[in-house]
Structure formats: C-alpha cells, structure tokens
Amino acid sequence: MPATAYTQLCDHVREVALLSSMESTLSWDQETYMPAKALSYRARQMSWLSGKAHAMATGRMMQKLIQQAQAARLPSEAMSRNVRVMAEDFERNARIPNRLVVEESELTAHAKHAWAEARRTSDFSLFAPHLEKLLGIARKKTDLWGYADEPYDALLHTYERGTRTREVAELFARLKPELTRTARAAVEKSKSVKPNLLRGRYPVEKQKQLNAEIAASIGFDFGAGRIDTTAHPFCTTLGPRDVRLTTRYDESDFTSSLFGVLHEAGHGLYELGLPEEDFGLPSGRACSLGIHESQSRLWENHVGRSRAFWQRWLPRAAEFFPHLKKLSLDDFLAAIHRSEYSFIRVEADEATYDLHILLRFDIERRLVSGTLAVKDVQEAWNALFAELFGMTPPDAARGCLQDIHWSMGGLGYFATYTLGNLNAAQLFASARRQKRIATAIDAADYGPLLAWLREKVHAQGGDPLPGEIMRHATGKTTDASHHLRHLHTRFVA
Amino acid sequence: MPATAYTQLCDHVREVALLSSMESTLSWDQETYMPAKALSYRARQMSWLSGKAHAMATGRMMQKLIQQAQAARLPSEAMSRNVRVMAEDFERNARIPNRLVVEESELTAHAKHAWAEARRTSDFSLFAPHLEKLLGIARKKTDLWGYADEPYDALLHTYERGTRTREVAELFARLKPELTRTARAAVEKSKSVKPNLLRGRYPVEKQKQLNAEIAASIGFDFGAGRIDTTAHPFCTTLGPRDVRLTTRYDESDFTSSLFGVLHEAGHGLYELGLPEEDFGLPSGRACSLGIHESQSRLWENHVGRSRAFWQRWLPRAAEFFPHLKKLSLDDFLAAIHRSEYSFIRVEADEATYDLHILLRFDIERRLVSGTLAVKDVQEAWNALFAELFGMTPPDAARGCLQDIHWSMGGLGYFATYTLGNLNAAQLFASARRQKRIATAIDAADYGPLLAWLREKVHAQGGDPLPGEIMRHATGKTTDASHHLRHLHTRFVA
Numbered sequence: 001m002p003a004t005a006y007t008q009l010c011d012h013v014r015e016v017a018l019l020s021s022m023e024s025t026l027s028w029d030q031e032t033y034m035p036a037k038a039l040s041y042r043a044r045q046m047s048w049l050s051g052k053a054h055a056m057a058t059g060r061m062m063q064k065l066i067q068q069a070q071a072a073r074l075p076s077e078a079m080s081r082n083v084r085v086m087a088e089d090f091e092r093n094a095r096i097p098n099r100l101v102v103e104e105s106e107l108t109a110h111a112k113h114a115w116a117e118a119r120r121t122s123d124f125s126l127f128a129p130h131l132e133k134l135l136g137i138a139r140k141k142t143d144l145w146g147y148a149d150e151p152y153d154a155l156l157h158t159y160e161r162g163t164r165t166r167e168v169a170e171l172f173a174r175l176k177p178e179l180t181r182t183a184r185a186a187v188e189k190s191k192s193v194k195p196n197l198l199r200g201r202y203p204v205e206k207q208k209q210l211n212a213e214i215a216a217s218i219g220f221d222f223g224a225g226r227i228d229t230t231a232h233p234f235c236t237t238l239g240p241r242d243v244r245l246t247t248r249y250d251e252s253d254f255t256s257s258l259f260g261v262l263h264e265a266g267h268g269l270y271e272l273g274l275p276e277e278d279f280g281l282p283s284g285r286a287c288s289l290g291i292h293e294s295q296s297r298l299w300e301n302h303v304g305r306s307r308a309f310w311q312r313w314l315p316r317a318a319e320f321f322p323h324l325k326k327l328s329l330d331d332f333l334a335a336i337h338r339s340e341y342s343f344i345r346v347e348a349d350e351a352t353y354d355l356h357i358l359l360r361f362d363i364e365r366r367l368v369s370g371t372l373a374v375k376d377v378q379e380a381w382n383a384l385f386a387e388l389f390g391m392t393p394p395d396a397a398r399g400c401l402q403d404i405h406w407s408m409g410g411l412g413y414f415a416t417y418t419l420g421n422l423n424a425a426q427l428f429a430s431a432r433r434q435k436r437i438a439t440a441i442d443a444a445d446y447g448p449l450l451a452w453l454r455e456k457v458h459a460q461g462g463d464p465l466p467g468e469i470m471r472h473a474t475g476k477t478t479d480a481s482h483h484l485r486h487l488h489t490r491f492v493a
Numbered sequence: 494m495p496a497t498a499y500t501q502l503c504d505h506v507r508e509v510a511l512l513s514s515m516e517s518t519l520s521w522d523q524e525t526y527m528p529a530k531a532l533s534y535r536a537r538q539m540s541w542l543s544g545k546a547h548a549m550a551t552g553r554m555m556q557k558l559i560q561q562a563q564a565a566r567l568p569s570e571a572m573s574r575n576v577r578v579m580a581e582d583f584e585r586n587a588r589i590p591n592r593l594v595v596e597e598s599e600l601t602a603h604a605k606h607a608w609a610e611a612r613r614t615s616d617f618s619l620f621a622p623h624l625e626k627l628l629g630i631a632r633k634k635t636d637l638w639g640y641a642d643e644p645y646d647a648l649l650h651t652y653e654r655g656t657r658t659r660e661v662a663e664l665f666a667r668l669k670p671e672l673t674r675t676a677r678a679a680v681e682k683s684k685s686v687k688p689n690l691l692r693g694r695y696p697v698e699k700q701k702q703l704n705a706e707i708a709a710s711i712g713f714d715f716g717a718g719r720i721d722t723t724a725h726p727f728c729t730t731l732g733p734r735d736v737r738l739t740t741r742y743d744e745s746d747f748t749s750s751l752f753g754v755l756h757e758a759g760h761g762l763y764e765l766g767l768p769e770e771d772f773g774l775p776s777g778r779a780c781s782l783g784i785h786e787s788q789s790r791l792w793e794n795h796v797g798r799s800r801a802f803w804q805r806w807l808p809r810a811a812e813f814f815p816h817l818k819k820l821s822l823d824d825f826l827a828a829i830h831r832s833e834y835s836f837i838r839v840e841a842d843e844a845t846y847d848l849h850i851l852l853r854f855d856i857e858r859r860l861v862s863g864t865l866a867v868k869d870v871q872e873a874w875n876a877l878f879a880e881l882f883g884m885t886p887p888d889a890a891r892g893c894l895q896d897i898h899w900s901m902g903g904l905g906y907f908a909t910y911t912l913g914n915l916n917a918a919q920l921f922a923s924a925r926r927q928k929r930i931a932t933a934i935d936a937a938d939y940g941p942l943l944a945w946l947r948e949k950v951h952a953q954g955g956d957p958l959p960g961e962i963m964r965h966a967t968g969k970t971t972d973a974s975h976h977l978r979h980l981h982t983r984f985v986a
Contacts, residue, residue, distance in 0.1 A: 018538060022541075022542070026518055035716055037716045037734035038734050038735035040734075045511060045514060045518070222528065223528055226528055239534035239538070241530035242528060242530070242531030242535070
C-alpha cells in the first residue's frame with residue numbers, strides 16, 4: 001500500500017506543524033495581550049513546544065517515515081514532490097546538531113537584549129561581540145549544510161530556496177545605478193510637494209474601522225483572521241483558517257496604519273489562499289519569503305498607493321476624517337507618493353526602499369565570507385550609505401543597529417525584501433495583461449486580481465521553487481524591468 | 494536520596510501543568526479573539542495538548558514516579574501531602590482512557606459553538622444532541638471512577654474534593670424554605686424602590702477605565718493579568734503570573750460589568766495568591782470551586798455591594814458618569830440591593846441567586862442518575878423554576894440554555910456556587926472579627942482583608958480539603974448561618 005507510507009509521513013509532518021502552530025499562537029499572545037510578568041513562564045511553554053517540534057522533525061521516526069515513503073511508488077507527482085521537499089528539509093535540519101540549536105537559541109535570547117540596549121544607547125560595541133558569536137554559528141551552519149559557490153548561499157537558501165548569492169549579487173549590481181537614479185529623481189521631485197498635506201487628527205477607533213472596511217474589500221476574511229495592535233506590525237498564521245495581522249497607529253497620519261494593514265493583509269491573503277487541506281505539508285505552505293513579500297508589496301504599493309484605489313477610498317476616508325474633504329485626489333496622491341531619503345529602512349518609501357536592501361545584502365555577504373570584520377561593520381555601513389543616499393547616519397541607532405534581524409540570527413534574510421518588490425511588480429503587470437482584470441483594478445474592484453493570484457501563486461503551495469512560481473504565473477523568472485518601470489512611472493515621469 | 498524521587502515526580506507534574514497552561518492559553522484565545530473559522534483546527538490543537546497531558550498524568554512513568562516518591566522517606570509533611578494528592582489524582586485520572594479524554598475535548602469544542610447558536614436562536618433542540626453526548630461521557634466517567642452513594646458524587650468530587658451529593662442535597666433541602674422566604678421578602682420589599690434609578694448612558698470605554706481602577710485598588714495586579722470582553726465572564730489562569738479576567742458591558746448600567754470584574758478579580762486574586770513556586774503542584778493550586786467561589790463572592794458581594802465601598806467609589810464613578818451626581822448614597826445602595834426575580838442566573842441578585850443553584854443541582858442530579866431525560870430538561874427546568882420563583886421562563890434562552898457549563902462538560906459544578914456563597918459570608922465574618930481588618934474595611938481599605946485571605950486561604954494551596962481550609966480560616970467547616978444572616982440584614986431587616 002504505497003499510500004500508507006505517504007500518509008504516515010504526512011501525519012507526522014502535520015503533527016510537527018500542529019506544535020509549531022501552537023507556538024505561533026503563544027507568540028502572538030505574547031506580542032499582543034500577554035501581561036509583562038507572564039514572560040518567563042511563557043518562555044518555558046514556548047521552548048517546550050519548539051524542542052518537541054524540533055525533536056519530531058529531526059528524529060529517527062521522521063527518518064524512517066521518509067525512507068519508507070521514498071521507497072514506495074507514489075501514485076501522483078504531487079506526492080513525490082512533497083516527499084522530495086520533506087526529505088530535503090529533514091537532511092538540512094538533521095545536519096545541525098541539537099547542541100548548536102540550543103546554543104543559537106540561548107545566544108539569540110541574549111543578543112536580542114544586547115541589541116535593544118545597543119540601539120537605545122546607539123553603541124555598536126555593545127552588540128558587536130554578540131554579532132560575532134551569531135556569525136560564528138551561521139558559518140558553522142553553512143559548513144554543515146554545504147553550499148555551491150560561497151557560504152552565504154546556504155543562508156539565503158533558508159529563506160529563498162534554490163536561489164544563489166551570485167545571481168542576487170549580479171541582479172542587485174545591475175539594479176544599483178538605476179535605483180540610485182530613480183531615488184534621486186523621486187526625492188528631487190518631491191521637494192515641490194508640501195510636507196504636511198495630510199496633517200490632522202485621526203482617532204484610532206476610526207482608523208480601525210476604515211482599515212477593516214478596506215481589508216475586507218480586498219478580500220481579507222475576518223471570519224478567518226483579525227487585526228490587532230503591536231509596536232512592530234506583523235502577520236502570523238495560527239492555523240489554516242486563522243491569520244492574525246497587526247499594525248500600529250499614528251494619530252496624526254491615518255495612512256501609516258492603513259498601509260501597514262494592506263501590507264500584512266497581502267501576507268494574510270497568501271496564507272489563507274494556500275491549499276487548506278495540505279496545511280503543514282510543503283504543498284500547503286508558502287513558497288519563499290521573496291514570494292511572500294511579493295504579495296504584501298503588491299497589495300500595499302501596486303493596489304494601495306494607486307490612483308484607482310484612492311478614487312474609490314478617499315471619499316470614504318473623508319467620511320471618517322472630514323478635514324480630508326478639502327484635499328483633491330491629486331494632492332492626496334502627491335502626499336502618499338512623496339519620496340524622501342531616510343536613515344531608517346522601515347520608514348523608507350517605495351522609491352528609496354531597495355537602496356536599504358542593497359546595502360544590507362552587501363554588508364551581510366561580506367560578513368559571512370569573512371572579507372568584512374564585525375568591528376568594521378559600522379564604518380562599512382556608513383560608507384555605503386553615503387554612496388547610495390548621499391548622507392551619513394548620525395549614529396549607529398540610525399545606521400547598522402536599526403534592524404532586529406541579526407540579533408535573531410536572521411542572516412540571509414534581507415535580499416528577499418527586494419526580490420519581493422520585483423516579483424510584486426512583475427505579477428501585477430502580468431495580471432493586468434488580462435483586460436478583464438485590468439478593467440476591474442481600474443474600478444478598484446480587486447476580486448478578479450485576487451482570484452488570479454490565488455490560482456497562479458497561492459494555490460501552488462511551497463513545493464515549487466520561487467522561480468517556478470514566477471514562471472508559472474508570468475512566463476519568466478524574476479525580472480526587474482517591471483519594478484523599475486513602475487518606480488519610474490510613479491516617481492519620475 | 495529521598496528528595497530526588499520527589500523532585501522527579503514534581504518535575505513531571507509541572508510538565509503536565511505546563512501543557513495544561515498552554516491549553517488554557519489557546520482556550521482563552523478561542524473565547525476572546527479567535528476568528529470563527531479557526532475553530533476546527535483549534536479543536537485539534539487543544540485535543541493534542543489535553544491528550545498529551547492526560548497521557549503524561551496517567552502513564553507508566555507517572556505511576557513509577559509516584560511509587561518511588563511514596564517509598565521514599567520525605568523530609569517534610571508538605572511533601573508527603575503533595576505526594577498523597579498526586580497519587581489520588583493519578584488513581585482517578587488513570588481510570589479514564591485516553592480516547593475518552595480526546596473524545597470529550599473534541600466534543601466540547603463543538604458543543605460550545607452549538608450551545609451559543611442554540612441560545613442565540615433559543616432552540617434547545619440544537620444543543621440537546623450535544624448534551625446527550627456529553628452526559629454519556631459524564632456517566633462513563635462516573636462508572637470508571639466509582640462513587641459512594643450515587644454517580645453524581647463522582648462528578649461533584651471533581652470540583653469539590655471529598656464532598657458527597659447527599660450532604661449537599663440535605664444542606665440545600667434545609668436552605669430551600671429559608672432562601673425562598675428571604676427571596677420573596679426581598680423582592681416584595683424592593684417593589685418600593687424605583688426601578689430605573691441608575692438609568693443613563695455608560696460608554697464602554699469609561700466603564701473599562703473605572704473597572705480597571707477599582708480592580709487595581711482591591712489588589713489585582715495588571716502586570717500579571719488583564720480584563721477582556723466575552724459574552725460570558727470568566728477568569729482563567731495561563732501561568733503563575735498570568736491571570737485573565739473577562740466581563741461584558743451594558744451601556745445602560747455600569748454596575749453590570751463592574752460587579753462582573755469584582756467577581757472575576759476575586760477569583761484572580763486567589764490564583765495570584767497561590768504559592769507561585771509550587772505552580773502545577775497540589776500545594777500550588779486552588780483547593781476547590783466552593784473555595785474559589787467564596788473568593789469571587791466575597792469581593793463581589795461583601796465588599797463590592799457594601800455601603801463603605803460605595804462611600805468611597807460613588808463619587809469617583811460620578812466623575813466618569815456625571816448624571817450619578819444627582820443620586821444619594823442611600824438611593825444608589827437601594828438600587829444595587831434591589832431584588833427581583835430573574836430568569837437569568839448571572840443577572841440574579843444575591844437574594845435570589847441561590848434558588849437558581851438549587852434548581853440546577855436538582856436537574857443535574859436527576860440527569861446523571863437517569864431519572865430525567867435530556868429531551869425533558871426544558872420542561873423540568875420550567876416546572877421547577879415556576880415552583881421556586883412563581884414564574885415560567887418565556888423561552889429556552891432564558892431557561893435551560895442560559896449557562897455555558899454543560900457545553901463544556903461541566904456537570905457537577907453548579908452546587909459550588911452556593912457553597913461559595915456560604916463560605917464567602919463565613920470568611921468575611923471571620924476576617925471582620927479582627928478589629929484592625931474591620932476598621933479598614935469600613936474605610937474601604939482592603940489591604941488588610943486581602944492579606945488575611947492570602948494567609949488563611951490563598952497560601953494554603955490545594956492539598957487540604959475544602960472543609961480543612963474553612964476550619965483553618967474560621968474554626969468551622971461550611972456553615973450556612975453567616976450567609977442567611979447576611980441576606981437577612983441586607984434584604985429583609
């Protein structure tokens with residue numbers, strides 16, 4: 001009975017996903033509602049779950065079930081693909097000894113605190129020794145995993161399966177002059193836009209109502225998700241029909257929480273569009289971070305910052321916030337398309353965002369290859385920042401200490417933000433090639449667009465490689481031209 | 494090394510508590526924030542946890558650890574008591590096969606939603622099949638546990654360790670004429686009180702602020718707990734420093750949410766007063782529901798509905814709700830001491846509340862003994878209600894569908910509410926016998942009262958029997974005279 005070996009393997013993998021989903025639920029609660037003194041017990045609950053999940057995902061039983069399924073003649077290609085990806089995951093996980101997992105988890109617990117303190121006091125030397133250790137662990141992992149060209153490949157693979165560092169480096173090198181030019185032109189052009197066009201009071205309760213209305217209108221199902229408030233917005237999946245978004249509110253600018261919601265709702269729509277019955281299996285999970293980010297960026301930027309969108313929603317927003325009635329659609333669009341160089345990535349606009357990523361990718365790659373020493377990170381960061389932005393971060397907090405990623409061991413992650421931007425523009429352009437979809441988009445009706453994304457991207461699950469998803473949806477692997485054209489049209493032309 | 498066997502046993506039992514605490518966290522989320530479509534996956538998460546906890550609490554390892562600890566010479570009586578209770582728990586749990594636990598957990602997840610829908614549409618037939626199944630499980634459990642006089646004993650023991658159905662039935666039979674008389678007199682007397690003295694608009698946000706201020710003032714620590722909104726108020730413990738209360742809001746009556754908060758905060762203060770370092774062990778858990786309810790009732794009724802309390806808080810409430818300024822303290826007290834027959838237990842005032850319990854105890858006892866069929870519950874309920882209250886529930890939502898308990902498998906639970914009322918009056922009277930405490934109470938300063946409760950009740954943990962706690966704190970086991978005297982003073986005299 002070939003199905004039996006496969007079913008047993010799937011049951012096991014689904015149980016690991018069940019444990020991880022509980023950990024996600026506890027983590028969501030920790031970020032949203034948990035009282036402060038509950039922290040230490042919560043940490044014990046979560047480490048129990050992650051320990052158990054790791055043990056199940058890397059244990060003898062898992063190995064046996066994979067071998068049985070590999071030996072069986074499976075009746076469908078979909079099953080074979082799932083087994084192939086599960087075997088790859090297992091191989092990868094099993095190469096990391098448990099003591100390294102424990103060591104990393106202890107290190108990151110300390111590193112996160114050190115990073116927060118270093119950022120608070122803007123003192124990179126407080127964080128440097130921790131980064132050194134985390135880098136050491138990352139290098140050990142790349143040695144254990146193995147890699148084709150350079151160690152960074154193995155880290156990138158964690159987030160963007162099958163993508164090579166060299167490809168990304170070449171892509172980014174080609175993009176750099178064009179992105180730098182576009183950013184400069186956008187910033188220059190924005191100087192004629194009055195800076196405080198949207199200034200006013202936006203009560204949080206009204207922002208929540210408008211955000212919910214808009215999220216529902218693009219297809220986010222509040223029967224299978226919700227929006228809460230946190231200091232740092234995120235989207236997390238607690239089960240196949242349970243996606244939690246968060247945002248933060250600025251009472252002087254309603255677009256801050258709204259674009260946050262559109263971004264996270266883009267992630268959420270992807271998660272809710274994955275094959276529900278395959279939850280926990282490769283075929284039921286997201287493909288890569290570069291594909292995930294394409295969904296958030298598409299809804300945030302290509303939909304949420306478009307003229308058609310605001311033609312529909314500005315009048316509605318003005319019902320919640322009456323002072324907006326004085327603003328023309330053109331003025332409003334000029335305000336939300338205003339571009340400005342910022343030291344901080346998460347505050348950057350579309351036209352300047354990718355420069356922040358190019359910088360981080362370059363620094364990380366050199367760190368991992370050993371051509372940049374940890375002690376020289378701040379200097380290298382500032383030099384590269386000056387080259388790209390024409391200004392120098394006034395302190396480390398607004399420079400190399402601004403992101404939490406390294407303190408969590410997340411080396412190899414940043415490139416996926418720009419890959420997401422490129423994929424978003426490419427997918428949006430492909431969808432628009434269908435007249436029916438373009439007409440609907442121009443009328444701020446996003447049903448056909450979402451249906452297209454569900455079929456072409458979401459329903460594909462996570463067993464194809466990112467490039468395969470892009471080729472299936474658009475006929476080509478990731479191609480930067482759409483993103484560049486989009487930026488040029490919106491910010492320069 | 495005698496301590497080793499004991500320590501190993503405690504580690505194991507604490508791990509079971511860790512799993513249960515995760516289940517509580519998922520359950521809290523289900524009641525407060527979880528989107529509706531997440532239900533079925535949530536049910537799987539929770540049944541995994543309860544199955545695992547049950548397996549650990551009833552497995553060979555547990556048995557071996559208990560036997561080792563029993564064989565060891567333990568250096569303290571406290572340790573011996575813990576081992577004794579753990580062994581009792583083990584005996585009881587081990588008799589329930591794992592598949593029955595899993596079955597019950599899955600059933601209740603669905604039954605809770607069916608109950609909500611049945612209550613919404615006031616259609617008992619939607620809930621009856623679920624109740625039938627849950628009753629079947631309860632009966633199976635009583636058979637497996639065994640019992641002295643009748644199956645209901647085994648259920649009652651779950652909530653009120655060591656208490657017999659017959660004792661409670663006799664106590665309730667003795668109370669019935671007095672309680673009926675007091676209720677009638679209170680209702681009669683209240684007819685002279687204008688019914689809408691408190692009428693006004695009470696915005697939810699302001700209620701939340703006032704409630705939080707009052708909860709903090711009686712000692713509830715918002716660093717270790719919070720208050721959320723649910724249809725049915727509850728208190729649940731997610732960890733040694735994590736207690737979650739809920740209440741519901743009536744915009745035309747602020748006292749409804751406030752008394753809910755005082756009640757649940759009473760439970761919460763008990764949980765937070767238990768020995769933190771013994772979390773998960775018998776010595777670190779609550780004694781019984783009848784003791785638990787004594788804490789909620791004490792804070793809700795003996796503190797929260799007293800003249801001294803409102804002497805302090807009415808002026809503050811009037812700052813939030815200015816129309817209250819017109820009301821004298823006497824009028825306000827008359828309003829909150831107004832007694833009225835109500836169809837709904839949770840809306841019932843002190844003078845009529847216990848009649849609701851006598852009714853439920855009788856119905857449940859007959860259901861469990863098999864002398865009442867599920868299909869006849871509504872009729873039996875209405876008949877008994879008419880006997881006790883002189884009126885008939887107009888529909889099932891205001892009759893046998895009003896309580897969530899059965900949908901959670903909570904048969905055998907209700908009697909503990911009246912036991913709690915009796916214990917509350919008795920504990921409050923004992924505390925007041927100390928002049929220093931009485932003087933503070935009369936000045937609405939509850940620090941000394943809370944300190945007394947912490948020492949006499951909370952710190953005792955859960956290894957003594959309820960009667961032992963009461964004797965330790967008051968010199969006597971549960972004694973109805975204090976409660977009857979309290980009701981008479983407040984409502985009749």
